Amino acid sequence: MQILILLICCLPVSGALWAKKNVRGVVGRAITIDCHYDKHTYRSYVKYWCHGWTTECSVLVKTSEQDGQRGRMSITDNKREGIFVVTMKDLRSGDTGWYSCGIEQLGIDPRFNLRLQISYESVSVPVLRFLSPPNASCFGGSVSVSCESAQGSLPIRYTWYKKATSEDLMISDTNQLDLYCPSFAQHHHQYYCRASNNNGGKSSEMFKLSDFNRSEKNCSYVNQISSIGALCAKKNVTGVVGRAITIDCYYDKHMYWSYVKYWCHGWSRSCSVLVKTNEQDGQRGRMSITDNKTEGIFVVTMKDLHSGDRGWYSCGIEQSGYDPLFALRLQISYESVSVPVLRFLSPANASCFGGSVSVSCESVQGSLPIWYTWYKKATSEDLTISDTDKLDLQCSSFTQDHHQYYCRASNNNGGKSSEMVDVSLLNRSEKNCSYVARISSIGPVYTCEEFSTVSPKTTCSTSKNINSTDNQTTSSGSTSASKSYIVWSVLRWVLFALLVICTVSVTTCTRKTKLLNESDHHRSANVAR
Numbered sequence: 001m002q003i004l005i006l007l008i009c010c011l012p013v014s015g016a017l018w019a020k021k022n023v024r025g026v027v028g029r030a031i032t033i034d035c036h037y038d039k040h041t042y043r044s045y046v047k048y049w050c051h052g053w054t055t056e057c058s059v060l061v062k063t064s065e066q067d068g069q070r071g072r073m074s075i076t077d078n079k080r081e082g083i084f085v086v087t088m089k090d091l092r093s094g095d096t097g098w099y100s101c102g103i104e105q106l107g108i109d110p111r112f113n114l115r116l117q118i119s120y121e122s123v124s125v126p127v128l129r130f131l132s133p134p135n136a137s138c139f140g141g142s143v144s145v146s147c148e149s150a151q152g153s154l155p156i157r158y159t160w161y162k163k164a165t166s167e168d169l170m171i172s173d174t175n176q177l178d179l180y181c182p183s184f185a186q187h188h189h190q191y192y193c194r195a196s197n198n199n200g201g202k203s204s205e206m207f208k209l210s211d212f213n214r215s216e217k218n219c220s221y222v223n224q225i226s227s228i229g230a231l232c233a234k235k236n237v238t239g240v241v242g243r244a245i246t247i248d249c250y251y252d253k254h255m256y257w258s259y260v261k262y263w264c265h266g267w268s269r270s271c272s273v274l275v276k277t278n279e280q281d282g283q284r285g286r287m288s289i290t291d292n293k294t295e296g297i298f299v300v301t302m303k304d305l306h307s308g309d310r311g312w313y314s315c316g317i318e319q320s321g322y323d324p325l326f327a328l329r330l331q332i333s334y335e336s337v338s339v340p341v342l343r344f345l346s347p348a349n350a351s352c353f354g355g356s357v358s359v360s361c362e363s364v365q366g367s368l369p370i371w372y373t374w375y376k377k378a379t380s381e382d383l384t385i386s387d388t389d390k391l392d393l394q395c396s397s398f399t400q401d402h403h404q405y406y407c408r409a410s411n412n413n414g415g416k417s418s419e420m421v422d423v424s425l426l427n428r429s430e431k432n433c434s435y436v437a438r439i440s441s442i443g444p445v446y447t448c449e450e451f452s453t454v455s456p457k458t459t460c461s462t463s464k465n466i467n468s469t470d471n472q473t474t475s476s477g478s479t480s481a482s483k484s485y486i487v488w489s490v491l492r493w494v495l496f497a498l499l500v501i502c503t504v505s506v507t508t509c510t511r512k513t514k515l516l517n518e519s520d521h522h523r524s525a526n527v528a529r
Contacts (some may be wrong), residue, residue: 001204009051009380010100013121015099016037016038016041016042016110017035017036017037017038017042017102017103017110017111017112018035018112018341018343019034019035019036019101019112019114020033020034020114020364021113021114021115021339022115022117023112023115023116023117024116024117024118025091025095025118025119025122026091026118026121026151026152026153027092027114027118027119027121027153027154028091028154028155029089029091029153029154029392030088030089030090030091030299031088031091032085032087032088033049033085033086033088033099033101033114034083034085035047035083035084035086035101035112036082036083037082037083037101037103037110038081038082039080039081039082039473040513042082042103043079043082044065044079044108045103045104045105045338045361046062046064046103046104046231047062047063047075047077047084047101047104048060048061048062048063048075048101048102048104049062049073049075049086049099049100049101049102050099050100050102050107050111050384051062051097051099052098052099052422053100053113053119055108055109055111056109056119057099057100057102059102060073061074061075061103061141062075063075063076063077063084072089073086073087073088073089074086074087074089074362075087077211077524080266082365084101084318086101086224087239090154091118093118093120094118094120095116095118096116096117096118097114097115098113098115098116098302099114099115099116100112100113100114101114106428112357113275114207119153120199121151121152121153121157121199121200122150122151122152122197122198122199122200123149123151123152123195123197123200123201123202124150124152124195124200124202124234124263125147125149125203125204125235126147126148126149126158126193126194126202126203127147127148127193127204127232127250128145128146128147128193128204128205128206128232129145129146129148129232129252130143130144130145130205130252131144131146131176132489133146134407138253139193141177142180143177143178143179143428144177144178144179145176145177145207145287146176147160147174147175147176147177147195147325148175148195149195149202149206150234152197153197153198153199155197156195156196156197157173157195157197158173158174158175158194158195159172159173159193159194159196160172160173160174160177160191160193161191161192161193161194162189162190162191162407163189163190163191163192165207165506170190174253176528177191177193177207177342178363179209187359188208188209188509189208190206190208190209190276191206191207191209191367192204192205192206192207192374193196193207196324205466206477208274213308216351224389225406231250231251231252231256231315231316231317231324231326231327232249232251232326232327233248233249233250233315233328234247234249235245235247235322235328235329236326236328236329237328237329237330237331238329238330238331238332238333239302239309239330239331239332239333239335239461240332240333240334240335240366240410241305241306241332241334241335241367241368242304242367242368243305243367243368244301244302244303244304244305245302245305245330246299246300246301246517247263247294247299247300247302247313247315247328248297248299249261249263249297249298249299249300249315249326250296250297251291251296251297251298251315251317251324251419253295253296254463256317256319256324257296258293258329259317259319260276260277260278260317260318261289261291261298261315261316261317261318262274262275262277262278262289262317262318263275263276263287263289263313263314263315263316263318264313264314265310265311265312265313265439266312266313266314267314267325267327269322269323271313271314271325272314273316274287275287275288275289275300276289276318277289277290277291277298281371286302286303286304287300287301287302287303288300288301288303288511289301291467296476297325298315300315303325304368305332307334309330309332310327310330310331310427311329311330312327312328312330313327313328313329313330314326314327314328315328329529333367334363334367334411334412334413335367335413335415336367336411336413336416336502337365337366337370337409337410337411337415337416338363338364338365338366338409338415338416339363339416339417339418340361340362340363340372340407340409340416340418341361341362341363341364341407341418342359342360342361342407342421342439343359343360343362344357344358344359344360344418344437344495345358345359345390346358348508349372349445349452350380352493352504355396356392356395357392357393357437358390358391358392358393359390359393359405359421360391360529361374361389361390361391361407361409361418363372363390363416363521366409366411366413367411367412368411368507369398369412369413370409370411370413371387371409371410371411372387372388372389372407372408372409373386373387373407373408373476374387374388374405374406374440375405375406375407375408376390376403376404376405377403377405377406377420379403385405389407391405391407391421391438392437393405393421395425395433395435396426396437398423398428398435400425401424401425401447402423402425403422403423403425404420404421404422404423405420405421405423406419406420406421407417419439421437421438421439422436422438422439423435423436423437424436428458438475452477494526
């Protein structure tokens with residue numbers, strides 16, 4: 001009976017859940033957090049987002065709730081990729097603190113703790129866009145221009161000014177300017193917008209308007225934004241050596257919906273075209289381009305950045321006459337590596353009976369190339385055991401009952417070490433080797449426990465950590481591991497049911513025996529009388 005209870009209580013505790021350890025948000029804006037999980041094990045489980053880092057954390061939103069939304073929080077589960085995404089809107093400074101990605105299961109829930117930092121941010125240079133169709137200014141129509149600062153803490157205040165000789169005149173305190181013919185006093189006007197928040201303000205480029213015909217029934221004029229017309233992007237972008245970068249080029253979708261877009265090196269009309277949307281797959285070498293005509297955005301991607309890529313580039317649109325161009329400056333920098341993330345690559349019960357466990361090490365930030373080195377913790381000096389990003393733990397390599405390993409990632413800007421991998425050896429023989437492998441702060445991962453009075457083949461309780469990539473590792477080993485896990489789960493619940501039945505039967509028998517004894521006692525008393 002004790003063994004039965006021990007087997008039922010041996011529920012898996014998993015660390016198969018991870019995310020970025022530190023994320024940053026901006027006051028008033030929204031932020032999304034990607035929580036990765038083992039899709040083979042937790043595909044159908046309820047996921048949640050909670051405030052705090054202990055088991056008593058306060059749940060803010062769950063995937064089981066209607067639309068996965070509660071107040072400012074929302075959650076969506078991409079079961080195919082093994083990622084659930086948390087969105088927090090309208091961020092406040094008080095949102096700073098510890099949070100957890102979690103998965104509901106019997107026993108202890110798998111959770112991953114992360115730190116959210118909320119900061120105040122200055123506005124970016126406002127971008128001007130035409131909201132009206134191209135011919136709106138003909139014959140008395142109006143033209144509307146929007147002003148938007150894509151970055152900066154909210155709320156952001158917008159003010160429109162009209163350029164004047166002595167002092168610029170404030171004409172509107174909204175982010176939209178409506179231009180009507182009756183408001184024109186001269187034949188030439190200049191306007192600009194200023195965006196500001198508690199951290200300061202910045203002004204947009206100039207909006208020019210020329211009136212060339214005005215009457216009561218017919219008013220026509222030409223308007224343009226000084227340097228961009230109907231095409232714009234960020235003026236300054238920064239990429240990291242060895243990594244990829246994407247640049248969003250916005251255009252007037254009503255005017256340029258069907259036109260060919262391109263990306264070129266240089267800032268003049270003689271710039272060197274690198275890739276066009278009409279090329280096969282919109283790709284050429286390290287460059288690619290895609291056109292989202294619905295949103296009016298074409299996106300340029302540059303892969304494997306080199307220090308020599310820095311300089312001036314242009315978003316462009318092919319048309320007869322002069323092509324609309326928007327010039328921007330690309331800066332390439334070197335970046336230090338981030339703390340490496342450790343993930344288990346092996347199936348759940350790989351460490352049972354002589355198998356090996358593989359652990360990967362990856363630094364998700366930092367200039368490429370990145371070098372990885374695995375070390376074994378020692379009393380005097382740590383020993384280098386591998387110069388790859390993967391560590392294979394095999395029973396034959398264990399000389400003591402406890403071992404510690406860690407990985408170090410480095411590039412030309414320095415290095416950082418990962419958390420510790422702890423290995424505790426439970427049993428070692430020629431035919432049977434079982435051990436527990438865990439990452440220090442995540443919890444038990446690969447476990448093979450042997451009980452003295454039960455066959456080892458029926459007492460291998462396992463649990464997994466992160467399966468980092470969807471790289472189809474469904475080999476014969478992982479298939480058998482999955483089957484073993486299912487068989488063990490079914491057996492455990494059958495045993496639990498038997499225990500409940502036994503308990504109920506014993507209780508019922510005890511009550512019946514007690515009632516029979518009481519009945520016999522009463523009969524004896526009546527006979528004596």
